Amino acid sequence: MNWTPKPTPVAAFAAATAAVFAIAAILVLATLTLAGTASANTASASTASAGGAGLGGFEPLTPWQQPPLELPPAHPLDYRQLTETGMSQAGRWRHGAWYCEYLHCAHGPYPLVTIWGEVPLFESVDALETASPSVAHRALVDRFARANERYWDSAVGGYAPYPGDRAGNVQTFFDDNGWEGLAFVNAYKATHERRWLYDAQRAFHFIADRGWDKAGGGMWWNTSHPYHSGPALAADALLGVLLYGEDHERWQLEDAREYVDWANANDNNDERQLYLEKPNQPESVNDYVQAPLIYAQYLLCHDGEGENYCVQAGRVAATLAERHVDAYGYEYNYGPEYDAIFMQWMMAYGQATGEPYWLSLAQLNAAAASTHAAARGLWLSSWWGGAIADPETHPNMLRTAAATTSLFAWLDLYSGAGS
Numbered sequence: 001m002n003w004t005p006k007p008t009p010v011a012a013f014a015a016a017t018a019a020v021f022a023i024a025a026i027l028v029l030a031t032l033t034l035a036g037t038a039s040a041n042t043a044s045a046s047t048a049s050a051g052g053a054g055l056g057g058f059e060p061l062t063p064w065q066q067p068p069l070e071l072p073p074a075h076p077l078d079y080r081q082l083t084e085t086g087m088s089q090a091g092r093w094r095h096g097a098w099y100c101e102y103l104h105c106a107h108g109p110y111p112l113v114t115i116w117g118e119v120p121l122f123e124s125v126d127a128l129e130t131a132s133p134s135v136a137h138r139a140l141v142d143r144f145a146r147a148n149e150r151y152w153d154s155a156v157g158g159y160a161p162y163p164g165d166r167a168g169n170v171q172t173f174f175d176d177n178g179w180e181g182l183a184f185v186n187a188y189k190a191t192h193e194r195r196w197l198y199d200a201q202r203a204f205h206f207i208a209d210r211g212w213d214k215a216g217g218g219m220w221w222n223t224s225h226p227y228h229s230g231p232a233l234a235a236d237a238l239l240g241v242l243l244y245g246e247d248h249e250r251w252q253l254e255d256a257r258e259y260v261d262w263a264n265a266n267d268n269n270d271e272r273q274l275y276l277e278k279p280n281q282p283e284s285v286n287d288y289v290q291a292p293l294i295y296a297q298y299l300l301c302h303d304g305e306g307e308n309y310c311v312q313a314g315r316v317a318a319t320l321a322e323r324h325v326d327a328y329g330y331e332y333n334y335g336p337e338y339d340a341i342f343m344q345w346m347m348a349y350g351q352a353t354g355e356p357y358w359l360s361l362a363q364l365n366a367a368a369a370s371t372h373a374a375a376r377g378l379w380l381s382s383w384w385g386g387a388i389a390d391p392e393t394h395p396n397m398l399r400t401a402a403a404t405t406s407l408f409a410w411l412d413l414y415s416g417a418g419s
Contacts, residue, residue: 054318056355061273061315066323071330074363077370079412083128086405087140089378090121093398098147098163103378103396113398114161115151115176119183120340120402122148126186127409138191145187145196148180152199156223158206173222174211177203178235179341185242197246204243207236208255217262218279230267230277230284233259234292238345241299257305260297264312272319288338290320291345298349317349321357332365333382335390336373336403339365343407347414359414366411369404379404 054060055068093099098112099121105111122144129137153160155168159180162170181203187196211219211232218228219236240256243249267275270282275293277284294313301310319325332339343362350358369383379401382388393400 054315055321055357056314056318056353058311058314058318060319060322060325062271062319062322062325066325068318068321068357069323069325069329071357071360071364074360075367076363076415077366077408077411079366079408079415080128080132082366082370082408083124083405083412086379086401086408087121087124087128089401090398090405092378093401098150099398101398102394103398106396110162112163115148115159115173115180116161116337117397117399118148118402119179120337120399120406122180122183123186123344124402124406124409126183126190127406127413129190130186131409131413133190141187141191142193145184145193145199148183149199151180152202156206158210158223159203171222171224172206173232174207174219175221175229175232175235177207177211178232178239181207181239182235182242185239185246188246197243200239200243201247204236204239204252204255207232207239208251211236212255212259217258217266219259228267228279230263230275230279230289231286233263233267234275234289234296237263238292238296238299241296241303244303245299253300253303253305256296257300260293260300260309263293272325274316274319286338287320287332287334287342290316291342291349295345295349295352298352313349314353317346317355317358320346330361330364331368331384332361333384333386333389335388335393335400336369336379336383336407337393337399338390339383340403340407340410344410347410351414359411362407362411363415366407369407373404 053065053067059065090099093103093113095105095111099118100111101107101113101117102111125137125140125144129141150163151159153165153167153170153172155166156170156172158172159177160170160172161176181200184196184200184203188194188200210223213220213228219233221227221229221232237256237259240252240259244253244256263275267279269280270276270285274285275289276282277286277289294316297309297313301307301313332342343365346358347362350356365383369379372385373379373381373383375381380396383404388400
């Protein structure tokens with residue numbers, strides 16, 4: 001996948017509040033100097049609460065520490081029906097046994113969809129089978145899993161962007177392998193088919209062998225090593241922890257912890273201490289980097305790696321929920337592909353911690369999507385109306401409809417409709 005990181009709803013403060021925040025920062029500077037800001041390596045449970053100021057009793061990482069954003073009432077929808085509608089819509093992109101990147105297969109000599117474009121549909125069928133096991137849903141998971149094995153390039157030793165790539169010099173992306181691996185883990189969890197677990201394991205082997213910068217740390221974006229990638233780091237860290245939860249191979253947990261520790265030390269140079277797409281570029285904050293790292297740290301904590309990871313996860317989550325932390329509040333409208341990943345893993349975190357905020361947030365965005373996303377009978381528009389902000393999401397791409405379908409699918413599971 002090729003795209004240029006841009007500020008997203010979590011990337012910029014409302015201009016009208018900037019002066020207030022600056023004053024607040026000055027007032028608390030002395031306290032911060034004495035107390036310091038806890039990182040994932042140094043935090044302790046005692047830093048979790050400051051009079052219950054933040055979501056779940058955790059202190060936000062910002063110096064101004066505003067209370068959580070108040071969400072309007074969320075009205076649940078029939079998420080399973082919406083998911084089934086999305087899967088039906090996806091048929092408009094079908095080309096033979098698979099899918100095209102663009103409607104009408106209008107993409108030159110390489111019309112088929114890339115990993116980044118199709119993996120939300122893979123995740124959608126995983127969620128369907130998990131929420132509502134059936135012969136039909138199981139068949140969908142197996143069909144998508146087998147089709148996704150076609151992205152495996154044995155010459156590279158990883159999942160290549162385009163199905164059928166088999167050359168050793170194909171530029172291969174470590175974030176793609178993370179998202180692909182996560183979808184295979186969810187396929188395994190939904191079906192208990194060990195073949196899909198193996199497919200996830202080989203993605204992580206490729207990441208560990210060729211993605212991690214063994215000289216100074218950081219996860220490369222692709223096999224050309226142009227820069228360290230926050231999305232790759234986030235997806236790959238979560239993949240390692242989830243794999244450990246299934247196969248209990250200790251090295252995966254240790255690698256994932258190394259990735260997380262590097263992120264906490266090097267990838268949060270934003271005044272809110274949120275994680276970045278690219279180190280040392282505060283304008284590159286993106287929501288879908290935050291959620292996998294939050295959930296990965298929660299799982300590390302519960303795998304016995306230290307309470308500090310629970311605290312760091314809670315503090316980053318509290319920061320994301322903080323009032324005025326960005327200019328857009330609860331309206332996530334950068335691009336469905338990014339925002340759906342964020343909602344998926346924050347709902348997982350919310351379910352694990354018993355915090356209902358993240359489910360309500362997803363429900364609000366799903367309600368907006370069900371109203372605004374349809375264009376010509378397909379979910380091709382932004383969730384809250386207007387143009388999709390992401391410059392790499394072009395008109396008529398499968399990824400837009402697929403990601404909106406994924407939002408509904410995971411809501412069907414986490415809202416309890418699929419219980």
